[in-house]
Amino acid sequence: EPEVTQTPSHQVTQMGQEVILRCVPISNHLYFYWYRQILGQKVEFLVSFYNNEISEKSEIFDDQFSVERPDGSNFTLKIRSTKLEDSAMYFCASDPTGDTQYFGPGTRLTVL
Amino acid sequence: AQRVTQPEKLLSVFKGAPVELKCNYSYSGSPELFWYVQYSRQRLQLLLRHISRESIKGFTADLNKGETSFHLKKPFAQEEDSAMYYCALSRAAGNKLTFGGGTRVLVKP
Helix, strand or coil: CCCCEEECCEEEECCCCCEEEEEECCCCCCEEEEEEECCCCCEEEEEEEECCEEEEECCCCCCCEEEECCCCCCEEEEECCCCHHHCEEEEEEEECCCCCCEECCCEEEEEC | CCEEECCCCEEEEECCCCEEECCEEECCCCCEEEEEEECCCCCCEEEEECCCCCCECCEEEEEECCCCEEEEEECCCCHHHCEEEEEEEECCCCCCCEECCCEEEEEEC
């Protein structure tokens, strides 16, 4: 059964550095999402992406964040200048028709 | 704004006992409700959704619009049910999920 994959599984970076988190959604899915979960807190929505554009974004998703789907397969989340508070587990999800989201295993981002 | 509340952070039950995980939501429209499960060191997996009204792994959940609840139940818990359970809400198809804080279920032998 196809699954959403994410790389790397763990990323450690220095504050102020740029990071790119990568996701390969399930083939033929049309809706794509990023969520994050700070340790001990709820899973929070960051951004949704459909038809090659952002369809919705949360207050968290400020100018430091961007998403891309450059080649029709990868779906990336970039954080331009990481802050300590960006340390979290980042989950990618994809959805074939808009009614069931399938999650990746997550990338643990640690900002030092 | 939508909000999902799971009042219990931890539920500990013995094998064979019933288990009920509470989920309450606030949303003015007609939401879609989901339960996701995360087993140890694994990804979030969809357990069930209210639209399909099915039973998965012995779990059922009924949407009660009057009480704005979507509680998850299983009559006889098994050790393999030990996991983190998240209730989630979506406004409509293709929309974001809003998650509750999660309930950790521990089924003791």
